[in-house]
Amino acid sequence: MDSAQSRNMRLLSNDRLNGFGGVGEGMAMQLTGDGRRILWLAHEGPPKNFTGVDVTDPRKTRVICQTDLPHQRMRSNSLDITGNLMVVCYQVSKPGDSPAGIELFDITEPENPRSISFFDTSGPHSRGAHCCWFVDGEFVHCASGAPDFEPRHPRDDQIYQIIDVRNPSRPVEAGRWWMPGTRKGDAAPPPDRVRPMPLDNLRGPDAFRLHNANVYPERPDRAYLGYIDGGAFILDISDLSEPTVVGAWNPHPPYPGFTHTVMPLFSRDLLIVTDECIQDDAEDWPKLSWVVDARKEDNLVPISTFPLPPVEEFGHKGGRFGSHNVHENRPGPSMRSETIIYGCFFNAGVRIYDVSDPYRPETLAYFVPPAPEGSRVPTAQMNDIYVDERGVIYSVDRWSGGLYVFEADI
Numbered sequence: 001m002d003s004a005q006s007r008n009m010r011l012l013s014n015d016r017l018n019g020f021g022g023v024g025e026g027m028a029m030q031l032t033g034d035g036r037r038i039l040w041l042a043h044e045g046p047p048k049n050f051t052g053v054d055v056t057d058p059r060k061t062r063v064i065c066q067t068d069l070p071h072q073r074m075r076s077n078s079l080d081i082t083g084n085l086m087v088v089c090y091q092v093s094k095p096g097d098s099p100a101g102i103e104l105f106d107i108t109e110p111e112n113p114r115s116i117s118f119f120d121t122s123g124p125h126s127r128g129a130h131c132c133w134f135v136d137g138e139f140v141h142c143a144s145g146a147p148d149f150e151p152r153h154p155r156d157d158q159i160y161q162i163i164d165v166r167n168p169s170r171p172v173e174a175g176r177w178w179m180p181g182t183r184k185g186d187a188a189p190p191p192d193r194v195r196p197m198p199l200d201n202l203r204g205p206d207a208f209r210l211h212n213a214n215v216y217p218e219r220p221d222r223a224y225l226g227y228i229d230g231g232a233f234i235l236d237i238s239d240l241s242e243p244t245v246v247g248a249w250n251p252h253p254p255y256p257g258f259t260h261t262v263m264p265l266f267s268r269d270l271l272i273v274t275d276e277c278i279q280d281d282a283e284d285w286p287k288l289s290w291v292v293d294a295r296k297e298d299n300l301v302p303i304s305t306f307p308l309p310p311v312e313e314f315g316h317k318g319g320r321f322g323s324h325n326v327h328e329n330r331p332g333p334s335m336r337s338e339t340i341i342y343g344c345f346f347n348a349g350v351r352i353y354d355v356s357d358p359y360r361p362e363t364l365a366y367f368v369p370p371a372p373e374g375s376r377v378p379t380a381q382m383n384d385i386y387v388d389e390r391g392v393i394y395s396v397d398r399w400s401g402g403l404y405v406f407e408a409d410i
Contacts, residue, residue: 004370005368008366008409010406011369011404011405013059014369014405017051017403021374021397022397022399022400023384023397024398025078026079028040028080029055030084032110033108037056039053041403046075048069049067050066051067052066052107052111055394074128077089085104085134087102087132089102092128096123097127099118101119102119117168117171130144135331139215140171141160146176150185151182160178175243194229194256195257205229205256205258205284208229212261214262219266222235232271234246234294247296258287259274260275268338270293279320281318288308289326307362317379318371318377319379320346320381324383325344335387335388339354341361346381346382347368347377349367350366352364352410364410369397372401373400376399376400384396393408
């Protein structure tokens with residue numbers, strides 16, 4: 001990759017995934033009984049559902065499994081794994097389509113995933129499930145519509161749902177929460193739209209719905225929610241059937257919305273909060289990654305943002321430019337750090353930050369790949385990131401580049 005930009009990072013391999021290199025926000029690693037490492041990837045859109053890649057040797061990756069979607073009016077943007085159990089989210093193009101919801105697979109034999117059950121969240125106002133978090137083998141925390149949930153605004157259709165999968169063959173809902181005012185019939189008033197947009201694209205901006213819900217074994221009574229234009233929430237989920245808000249922070253407005261991920265750094269009483277860039281050519285600039293002081297959960301205070309290359313240099317190179325997701329310190333075969341943050345920033349590539357001084361984050365390394373062949377935009381669009389406990393970095397392109405594997409000298 002002669003035209004790549006890099007600092008303290010090296011590309012080990014690039015796998016185009018048999019020509020289906022558009023990958024969404026689902027990356028999770030399985031350690032198999034025979035000693036292999038399988039990285040599972042959810043695709044950005046049809047025709048493919050998910051792909052399993054043997055990354056035991058990160059320099060010689062190999063696709064071992066690739067599946068098709070049930071139909072072409074849907075996507076499986078997200079997946080997650082505990083042991084040999086995988087959860088896949090299905091989101092359809094328009095409310096009322098089906099199947100929509102989450103499917104559980106037995107991946108004991110990675111080459112032949114076996115469907116165990118399907119939890120149906122389709123309905124007249126539901127597009128199904130967008131994103132999931134599954135790290136304890138018991139509960140799936142997901143952003144989804146529901147058959148009995150009618151939003152006041154069509155884009156506010158995905159709420160926080162907790163799905164009990166302790167019996168994987170019979171998943172059941174354990175609890176739910178939504179931002180007050182977003183459901184038809186709520187006593188609370190509807191929220192003011194941050195950047196009102198036309199309704200021709202339901203996947204677009206201008207939304208008060210859940211994106212990520214992260215729950216960690218260190219604090220199983222807390223859920224950390226990125227609620228798009230609603231900002232960041234901390235919920236008390238000690239009673240799964242009745243989540244309650246203990247803290248909230250929202251910089252939108254004046255900033256242009258779309259909180260994506262809220263990741264706690266427990267030993268330091270900090271949160272890393274990312275806002276996703278969702279429009280090409282910096283139309284929604286600035287989209288930032290924030291460091292938030294969480295010593296008082298009920299009084300969250302932003303104290304800094306990650307440095308990014310200049311918008312004048314990257315904003316009009318093509319595609320999206322700005323924050324998206326970070327490696328989320330999940331349990332399992334995963335890097336866990338309270339000072340080093342790994343993130344993906346669309347056309348600004350993969351970037352690594354040191355937040356030892358939370359008031360002054362510093363860039364340690366980056367890698368910006370050239371535009372892959374077949375992309376709909378003239379830049380790489382690094383869309384998600386996973387770092388294993390060995391320090392091997394995996395990231396994916398949104399449109400055609402597939403899987404990139406890096407190592408960093410930090």
